[in-house]
Amino acid sequence: AQSVAQPEDQVNVAEGNPLTVKCTYSVSGNPYLFWYVQYPNRGLQFLLKYITGDNLVKGSYGFEAEFNKSQTSFHLKKPSALVSDSALYFCAVRVYGNNRLAFGKGNQVVVIP
Amino acid sequence: EAQVTQNPRYLITVTGKKLTVTCSQNMNHEYMSWYRQDPGLGLRQIYYSMNVEVTDKGDVPEGYKVSRKEKRNFPLILESPSPNQTSLYFCASVNLKGGLTGELFFGEGSRLTVL
Numbered sequence: 001a002q003s004v005a006q007p008e009d010q011v012n013v014a015e016g017n018p019l020t021v022k023c024t025y026s027v028s029g030n031p032y033l034f035w036y037v038q039y040p041n042r043g044l045q046f047l048l049k050y051i052t053g054d055n056l057v058k059g060s061y062g063f064e065a066e067f068n069k070s071q072t073s074f075h076l077k078k079p080s081a082l083v084s085d086s087a088l089y090f091c092a093v094r095v096y097g098n099n100r101l102a103f104g105k106g107n108q109v110v111v112i113p
Numbered sequence: 114e115a116q117v118t119q120n121p122r123y124l125i126t127v128t129g130k131k132l133t134v135t136c137s138q139n140m141n142h143e144y145m146s147w148y149r150q151d152p153g154l155g156l157r158q159i160y161y162s163m164n165v166e167v168t169d170k171g172d173v174p175e176g177y178k179v180s181r182k183e184k185r186n187f188p189l190i191l192e193s194p195s196p197n198q199t200s201l202y203f204c205a206s207v208n209l210k211g212g213l214t215g216e217l218f219f220g221e222g223s224r225l226t227v228l
Contacts (some may be wrong), residue, residue, distance in 0.1 A: 006155075032214055043117075043203055043219035044156075051214045090156065094213060099163060100171060101217070103148070105155035 002027040004091050006104035014112050019081040021107045023074045023091030031093050033074040035065055038088040038106070047089075050074060061085070081111045115140045119204050119220035126194055127228050134189045134223050136204030142218070143209040145187040146171070147179065149200040150222075156203065162187055163209070194227040201225075 003026045013019050025031055032051050036044040048059025050067040058064045065076045074091060091104040117138045126132055138145065146161035148171075158171030162181040176198055178190040187206075191198060201224050205217040 034216065036217075036219075041222075043221045044205075044217070045219070046216035049214070049216060092156075099144075099161065099169070099213065100158055101146075102158075102172075103156035105153060 002031075002093050002095050002098065002100075002102045004093050004102055004104035006089075006091055006107050008107055009105075010108040010110060012110045012112060013081045015083055016080050019076075019078040019085065019109065019111070021076040021089050021091075021109060023076065023104060025072050025074060025091070025093045027093060027095045029095045029097065031095060033065075033067060034092040034094075034101075035059065035063070035074075035076050036090045036092065036103075037061075038090065040087075044090060047076070081109075083111045083113050085109060086111045115218065117204055117206055117218050117220040119202075119223045121223060122221060123224050125226045125228065128195055129193050132191050132194060132225075134191075134202060134204075134225070136187045136189065136220060137185050138187075138204075138206040138218065139185065140206060140208065140218065141184065142206035143184070144213065145181065145204065145206045146217070147177070147187070147189045148203045148205065149173065150203060151200050159189065159202075191225075194225075196227050199225060199227050 005024045034049045035047040055067040089107045094101045143164045147159040148156040160179040162168045204220040
């Protein structure tokens with residue numbers, strides 16, 4: 001069965017510092033990987049995805065993520081965090097041929113001014 | 114504007130009183146899905162639908178029903194709600210062109226409390 005692990009409940013970072021949100025996955029086939037962000041009292045919004053090709057993918061709001069097949073990871077990164085990046089971030093995985101999308105537990109990111 | 118609309122956004126009900134949470138999308142998406150979000154558990158899939166009249170169970174389908182009679186609508190039905198169904202519910206949809214590689218569009222969420 002496919003699954004996603006987001007090992008940290010909360011990530012605190014000072015404004016202007018690099019931000020990293022970790023995600024590892026477990027699948028039995030080729031993964032499709034996604035990052036979503038949830039702001040307070042809102043639905044989830046798509047940030048970026050990895051389907052195939054270049055391991056480094058760029059997405060919305062200056063975020064990027066690197067697919068690492070050997071480490072089964074898909075960490076989300078931003079070079080310089082903003083206070084407005086404070087939100088809940090979800091990693092998700094789908095396997096080719098499987099109609100279900102598995103989400104991680106989410107990471108609360110707090111950017112400190 | 115492309116959107117997924119859920120109603121109601123907030124609901125307090127009592128154990129055993131049937132309720133329906135509606136979901137409608139205006140993007141002609143084939144795939145629709147319901148999730149519940151609980152602290153520490155993330156999002157868990159309840160049911161999904163690949164197209165009209167095609168539905169399947171997700172990870173936590175117990176106590177829920179769905180139907181897909183029209184492409185745009187995918188209501189979630191709680192026949193006899195219980196307190197453990199108190200949660201934040203999200204409906205989502207995606208275009209199936211490209212074989213489910215597209216991103217999900219989420220509704221704003223429906224916060225349900227069962228007393």
